[in-house]
Amino acid sequence: MSFLIDSGIMVTSQVLFFGFGWLFFMRQLFKDYEVRQYVVQVVFSVTFAFSCTMFELIIFEILGVLNSSSRYFHWKLNLCVILLVLVFMVPFYIGYFVVSNIRLLHRQRLLFACVVWLTFMYFFWKLGDPFPILSPKHGILSIEQLISRVGVIGVTLMALLSGFGAVNCPYTYMSYFLRNVTDADILALERRLLQTIDMIISKKKRMAMAHRTMFQKGEVHNKPTGFWGMIKSVTTSAPGSENLSLIQQEVDALEELSRQLFLETADLHATKERIEYSKTFKGKYFNFLGYFFSIYCVWKIFMATINIVFDRVGKTDPVTRGIEITVNYLGIQFDVKFWSQHISFILVGIIIVTSIRGLLITLTKFFYAISSSKSSNVIVLLLAQIMGMYFVSSVLLIRMSMPLEYRTIITEVLGELQFNFYHRWFDVIFLVSALSSILFLYLAHKQAPEKHMAL
Numbered sequence: 001m002s003f004l005i006d007s008g009i010m011v012t013s014q015v016l017f018f019g020f021g022w023l024f025f026m027r028q029l030f031k032d033y034e035v036r037q038y039v040v041q042v043v044f045s046v047t048f049a050f051s052c053t054m055f056e057l058i059i060f061e062i063l064g065v066l067n068s069s070s071r072y073f074h075w076k077l078n079l080c081v082i083l084l085v086l087v088f089m090v091p092f093y094i095g096y097f098v099v100s101n102i103r104l105l106h107r108q109r110l111l112f113a114c115v116v117w118l119t120f121m122y123f124f125w126k127l128g129d130p131f132p133i134l135s136p137k138h139g140i141l142s143i144e145q146l147i148s149r150v151g152v153i154g155v156t157l158m159a160l161l162s163g164f165g166a167v168n169c170p171y172t173y174m175s176y177f178l179r180n181v182t183d184a185d186i187l188a189l190e191r192r193l194l195q196t197i198d199m200i201i202s203k204k205k206r207m208a209m210a211h212r213t214m215f216q217k218g219e220v221h222n223k224p225t226g227f228w229g230m231i232k233s234v235t236t237s238a239p240g241s242e243n244l245s246l247i248q249q250e251v252d253a254l255e256e257l258s259r260q261l262f263l264e265t266a267d268l269h270a271t272k273e274r275i276e277y278s279k280t281f282k283g284k285y286f287n288f289l290g291y292f293f294s295i296y297c298v299w300k301i302f303m304a305t306i307n308i309v310f311d312r313v314g315k316t317d318p319v320t321r322g323i324e325i326t327v328n329y330l331g332i333q334f335d336v337k338f339w340s341q342h343i344s345f346i347l348v349g350i351i352i353v354t355s356i357r358g359l360l361i362t363l364t365k366f367f368y369a370i371s372s373s374k375s376s377n378v379i380v381l382l383l384a385q386i387m388g389m390y391f392v393s394s395v396l397l398i399r400m401s402m403p404l405e406y407r408t409i410i411t412e413v414l415g416e417l418q419f420n421f422y423h424r425w426f427d428v429i430f431l432v433s434a435l436s437s438i439l440f441l442y443l444a445h446k447q448a449p450e451k452h453m454a455l
Contacts, residue, residue, distance in 0.1 A: 006070035013056055014049050021048030025380070037097075040377045043090060047384040050082045051391035058398060061409060068409065075413040076143075079392075083146045086388045091120040094381045101375075124149055144415035147392065151422055154393025157386060159426045163433025166297040171441050174290030178278065181271045189268060193261040200254045203247050210244055301434050304427040311424070396422050 022045045057075055060066055066074075095116025099109040127149050171177050277283045396419065399410050 002067055003070050003073075006066040007074075009066065010053070010070075010074050014053055017049035017052040018045045020052075021045035024048070037377050039093065040097075040380050043085065043093060044380055044384045047082070047085055047090070047388045050078055050085070051388055053078050054082070054391060054395050058395065058410070072409050072413065075409060079143055079147065079413060082388055082392060083143065083150065086150060086385060086392070087121075087124070087146055088117075090381055090385045090388070091124075092117045094378055094385070095120070097377045097381070101378075127152060142415070143413075144417060147414060148417055150389050150392050151396050151417070152425070154389035154391075155396065155422050155426050156429055157390055158393050158397065159429030160433045163430045163435075164437045166293065166300055166430075167434050167437035167441060170290040170294040170297060172290070174287055174294065176290075178275055179271050181268050181275065183272075186265065186268050186272065189261060189265050193258060193265055196254055196258045196261060200251055200258065203251050203254070207244055207247050207251070210247075297434065301431060304431045304434075307424065307427045308431065393422075397426060 022041065025041050025044050053074075057071060057078065060071060092113060096109060096113035098116065099105045099112040105112045278287055395410070396414070396417070399407055399414075399419065
């Protein structure tokens with residue numbers, strides 16, 4: 001009876017997650033598109049629902065909700081479904097909609113969709129060759145074999161996003177990186193922009209007057225034709241007339257300059273607004289967060305370097321380890337196990353909420369940037385694929401943030417995976433992403449004042 005009640009709780013939560021994914025699809029992703037494929041909407045919502053269910057089961061592990069046998073069963077069922085969706089269903093439909101957009105292959109789209117899926121499976125399986133994730137003990141389509149490859153892709157995505165976010169967040173929030181922009185700078189640039197526009201208008205008037213003069217003299221009708229005639233008209237001009245080709249080149253150069261001046265003016269206005277915003281209470285709060293994330297970024301880069309150099313992976317969760325070090329240093333009586341469980345629960349909850357929120361915001365921005373009426377279905381399926389792999393990989397990495405007694409069922413369900421490899425791989429990609437982001441933002445920040453001075 002308890003198993004039925006537990007199953008009812010899980011099914012109810014999955015229906016709610018499915019409904020939220022459906023609403024997010026309708027209200028955010030496809031609110032500007034009338035043509036929708038319901039199979040795409042269902043696949044996206046199912047992927048979101050089972051992804052959120054994995055995080056729900058992690059919280060249930062910490063809180064002790066449901067029987068252990070029920071949690072194990074739903075862990076197993078949830079992983080099987082999410083892997084079925086990510087490895088078989090989503091890649092097939094991506095291939096199907098890609099082929100459907102090609103007119104030559106439209107009649108045989110089912111056949112070519114199968115070819116695309118088989119190609120995906122070949123490269124997906126070969127992905128495991130360079131990494132120490134293969135295990136001869138398990139079958140070809142076992143959970144361990146599939147989740148190990150999904151984990152490599154997902155952990156790589158997580159590390160890339162985390163590395164860039166750890167650097168970009170303080171750069172965005174901290175007022176230290178803002179340029180000193182005054183109203184005089186903006187007025188001077190706007191004056192240059194207006195002068196450039198006046199010059200463009202003046203030169204276009206000269207061209208219009210020259211065209212009218214040529215038309216009145218009949219030179220337009222007697223204009224030489226052919227290749228040599230075109231060369232002659234460009235290199236020579238009638239006595240007393242304007243050199244239209246030269247003026248046109250000057251107009252093109254001035255229009256390009258006006259575009260650059262307009263973009264620079266808009267950038268200065270945005271920077272001035274950020275300076276004003278940084279003086280408000282909310283701006284000061286985010287500025288403080290910027291300093292905090294700067295310290296976190298430096299610490300994370302340092303720890304990732306240490307982990308890579310010394311080839312180490314923590315055996316205990318960071319919360320328990322931090323409390324143990326503090327208690328031993330201060331020499332006080334403290335129930336480490338009790339408080340580490342509660343703090344770990346809060347930490348894992350924060351990680352889960354921020355992961356879901358951050359990924360949905362990123363997916364929405366990415367979809368708006370590159371989608372169109374023809375490619376929108378394919379892009380949504382790609383986002384569903386990325387989202388599912390991201391959440392599966394989050395489970396692999398969040399496992400290390402949980403106390404040992406809460407990892408038992410997760411470890412049993414995931415199987416004999418090389419968990420240490422995924423943490424080392426995350427550190428490597430995170431370090432590369434963070435250092436590349438620092439270099440990119442440094443060059444962009446350094447180039448901005450030079451560009452302003454050049455203009």
